[in-house]
Amino acid sequence: MAETVEIPRAPRRVAVLGAGSWGTALAALIVRNGDDAVLWGRDAAVAAAIDSTHENPRYLPGVALPEGLRATTDLATAMAGADLVLVVVPSHAFAETLRALAPLRPASAGVAWATKGFEPGSGRFLHEVAAEVLGPAVPLAVVTGPSFAKEVAQGLPTALTVHSEDAAFAQAVAEALHGPAFRAYTGDDMLGAELGGAMKNVLAVATGVADGMQLGLNARAGLITRGLNEMLRLNQALGGKAETLMGLAGLGDLVLTCTGDLSRNRRLGLALGRGQSIEAAVREIGQVVESVQTADEVMRQAERAGIELPISSAVRSVLHGQLTPADGLRQLLAREQKPEYPTGLFE
Numbered sequence: 525m526a527e528t529v530e531i532p533r534a535p536r537r538v539a540v541l542g543a544g545s546w547g548t549a550l551a552a553l554i555v556r557n558g559d560d561a562v563l564w565g566r567d568a569a570v571a572a573a574i575d576s577t578h579e580n581p582r583y584l585p586g587v588a589l590p591e592g593l594r595a596t597t598d599l600a601t602a603m604a605g606a607d608l609v610l611v612v613v614p615s616h617a618f619a620e621t622l623r624a625l626a627p628l629r630p631a632s633a634g635v636a637w638a639t640k641g642f643e644p645g646s647g648r649f650l651h652e653v654a655a656e657v658l659g660p661a662v663p664l665a666v667v668t669g670p671s672f673a674k675e676v677a678q679g680l681p682t683a684l685t686v687h688s689e690d691a692a693f694a695q696a697v698a699e700a701l702h703g704p705a706f707r708a709y710t711g712d713d714m715l716g717a718e719l720g721g722a723m724k725n726v727l728a729v730a731t732g733v734a735d736g737m738q739l740g741l742n743a744r745a746g747l748i749t750r751g752l753n754e755m756l757r758l759n760q761a762l763g764g765k766a767e768t769l770m771g772l773a774g775l776g777d778l779v780l781t782c783t784g785d786l787s788r789n790r791r792l793g794l795a796l797g798r799g800q801s802i803e804a805a806v807r808e809i810g811q812v813v814e815s816v817q818t819a820d821e822v823m824r825q826a827e828r829a830g831i832e833l834p835i836s837s838a839v840r841s842v843l844h845g846q847l848t849p850a851d852g853l854r855q856l857l858a859r860e861q862k863p864e865y866p867t868g869l870f871e
Contacts, residue, residue, distance in 0.1 A: 732793020
């Protein structure tokens with residue numbers, strides 16, 4: 525019987541747009557998995573350091589990056605010959621980045637993103653923004669799940685999920701990320717995956733506040749559980765799948781962000797719970813804290829859908845200075861006693 529000979533696949537070329545901690549970590553992962561990655565960012569000093577010392581001194585200081593990873597501040601250089609584009613910028617820069625890459629995108633290259641949040645001002649999901657900017661013919665995918673950038677860059681075990689309406693493209697993105705210490709699953713619920721990735725940032729502020737006020741582990745567990753309920757109810761109203769939020773994109777990301785001190789959103793909550801101002805807390809964190817604007821967009825979605833979200837609403841009020849953390853807690857505790865599930869899981 526003839527022996528089957530496996531022909532090695534040629535390395536993909538991946539353009540990773542966004543040289544913050546998460547973009548750098550994913551680009552490093554892709555290179556370690558045997559593909560080529562070019563990392564684009566606006567900071568020339570960061571790009572030079574990645575090329576020369578194989579470190580991102582601003583966002584991942586002390587973490588060694590693979591020598592094969594290259595960085596540039598020229599978007600055309602990053603996009604040239606790309607088989608796949610992975611956008612990893614904050615949500616407020618997402619649409620601008622797509623408009624910039626659109627004329628440079630090779631015809632066969634699909635676009636994925638590991639950005640979490642909504643379009644500021646409109647509250648639109650990022651897959652809606654991408655479809656409008658890039659057109660219906662471009663394959664799209666969202667990469668999400670419980671993943672701290674520093675741990676991924678260090679090669680620690682991680683699992684996340686890739687959701688796309690194009691199964692073949694989801695598989696291609698997952699294959700670029702999947703490796704010895706990194707499991708990448710696939711799914712087809714972009715709305716649910718994006719909702720989970722956005723809402724968990726808001727709920728992490730709530731648990732951070734509770735921990736900053738030293739309210740105990742019982743309070744933290746209650747907030748996580750009731751926060752998941754809020755995610756599930758809004759997800760159902762918007763047409764997402766419940767199983768998406770019971771997996772990595774929802775429950776997994778929620779638990780990590782609410783309990784792990786590497787989370788910027790949790791650290792913001794901790795600072796607020798200890799009495800620090802939001803301006804001072806954000807300044808101390810030194811990076812974009814997505815929950816500050818995401819809370820507004822979550823509540824915009826909820827109000828459109830007619831869904832009551834007590835925890836998310838309280839977080840929004842605290843972030844806008846309309847409630848103190850203590851007043852927000854009292855507001856939640858003053859709600860009427862009722863069955864946990866009056867008529868079913870999503871009521």
